[in-house]
Amino acid sequence: MALATNYEREFQMISDVYEKSGGDASRFLNKEIVSVIVSGDKLIGRNTVDGVNLKFRQIEDGIELWIDIEDGVKLKQPVHLCTGFLKERGRQTILIHNRCGKNSEVKFLSHCVFPYGLEFTHKMIADTYVGEGSKLSYEDVHFHSDTGGVSVEAIYNTRLSKGADFGNFFNLTQGRVGKLRVKMIVDLDDEASAQIESKVYARADDEVHITEELNLNGKHSSGLARTIVFATEKSRATIINRAYGNAPYSRGHIECKEIIKGYGVNVGTVPVLFVKDEKAELTHEASIGRVNLKQLETLMAKGLNEDEATEMIIRGLLR
C-alpha cells in the first residue's frame, strides 16, 4: 500500500471506521491485495498487483478511478475499496470504471464509511464491463452516521459478455440511512448470469429508493434481482424491480421483501416484467408486512421478548 504523504492519521481514522463496518483494515497494508482508499476528494492510498491496472484522476469533489483487470487474471484476494468522508458537511463524487477481461475472476469488497455526516452527499457511479467467461462480484457495504444527514446516490451500470457471471450486493444496515437512492442496471449477453441484491435497514424518517433492473438480452441468460428492506418508525421506501426477457430461453426472477414495524412507515414496491420473446420466462415475488408471526413466536417461546426476536430475525435477513 502506497500511502500519500501526510495522510497516515486520516488513514487510521478511516481504518477504524472501516473495521466498525465489518471490514478488515489490515488488508490495506498487504502488498498482495489490490486496494484503493479515498478520503473526501483525495486518493490517500492504493496498491495493485500484476494483471490489475489502476488509474485515477482528481475531479470536482472526488475521484475518478479506472480498474482494468487483464484477461485470465484470477485474483485470490478481493479488491478492497474504501471510500470515507470524515467531515460533517460536504459532497463527494466517486466515478469508477471497472473493466474485466476474458476468463478472469475478481471480487470487489467496497466499504463506504461516513461516520460523522450531518449534511453530506455522496454520489457514486460504477460502470462495469465483464468480459467473456469472467466472474465478477461487487459487494458494497455502507456505514453511515446516526444523524440521518447522509444522502447517497449509488448507480451501478453493468454489461456482461457471453457466459459472464456477476453479483452486485448493496448493504446498508448500520447507522441511519438518511436519504438513499440505489440504481442497479445489468445488461446480459448470451449465457450470462447475474444476481443483484440490496439490503437496507431504514429507521426514523429515512428515505429509500431502490431500482434494480435486469436486461436479459442474450440467449440462455439468467438473472435474479432481490431487495430486502426493513422499514421502521416513519421511514419511507419505494422499491422497483424490473426484468426484461428479450431473448429466447432467458430466465429472470425478481423479488422484493419489505418488512415493516411501526405505525408511521410508508413503503411500496412495483414489480415490472416485460417479455419480448416467447421462450423467455420471468417470475416475481413480493411481500410487505410485519415480521413473520410464527418466526417471532418461535423465538419468543424460547424466552426472547418481541423486540429481541424481531432484531434477531431482521439481522439474519439483512446479513
Added chain:
Amino acid sequence: MLELKSISLERDDTNIIKDLSAVFYEGKVYAVLGNNGVGKSTLAYIIMGLESYRDYTGSVLWDGRVINGLSVPERARLGITLGWQEPCRFDGITVKEYLTLGEKKQFSIEKLVSTLDVVGLPRDYLSRTVDSSLSGGERKRIELASVILMEPRLVVLDEPDSGIDLMSTNMIQRVFNSLSGNGTTLIVITHREEIAEMTEEAYLMCGGNMLKNGDPQEIIAYYRTACDNCKHVNEPLKGVN
C-alpha cells in the same frame, strides 16, 4: 403443575376445542394421542399462548395461578415452551445463533455439540444456516436440540417425530430422556402409537376434547381398535369412558 379447566375455542362457528380439561403433573411424560384434525396442535398453541389462540374460554393454570393473560414470552419466562411440528426457517441465522438465541444464552461449545449429538447431528451443523439449505427433518432435530438447551419446566412437543424418518425413534427416546432427566414435564402430541408408548401417561383426544386418559398401553389399545378405523372422527361416541 399445568391444569387446563374447561377450555373451549371456536373458529368459524366450529368448536375446535370443546370444554377440555386435563392435568399435567411436574416431571411426568404425557402423550396426547389422536387422529389428525382433533385439535391437538391447537391445544399446544393454547398452552403456549400464541397470539392467534388467545381467544379461548376456560382457564390455563400454572402452579395454581391462572395464566390466560400471559403472552408467549411471559409464559416462556415461567418455564413453558413449545417444540413446533414444522419449525420455521430463519434466513441468515446459524444453528449456533439459533441455539444460543443470538448469544443471549451462553453455552460452551462442548454443551452445544453434546446436545446436537442427542438429536443425531454432528458438530459442523453449528455453522450451518437455519434456512432452506436444511431439510425439514434437520430443522426438526435442531428445534428439539434448542428445547433441550432451554431446560424448560414444561414443554409441549408437537409431533416430535414428524419429518424425521421412522428409524429415528431411538433419537426421540434420547430427547425424552434428556428432557425428563432435567425434571421437565413433557406433553407429547402425537398420532403415532410408538411415540405414545414412550410416555408415562396418555390422553386420547377426539373432537376437541379428552376422550380418555390413563396408562399409555390401554389408551393405545383403545386408539388402535376404535380410532384407527373410526367412522365418527371428531364426533366421539357418547358413553365412552
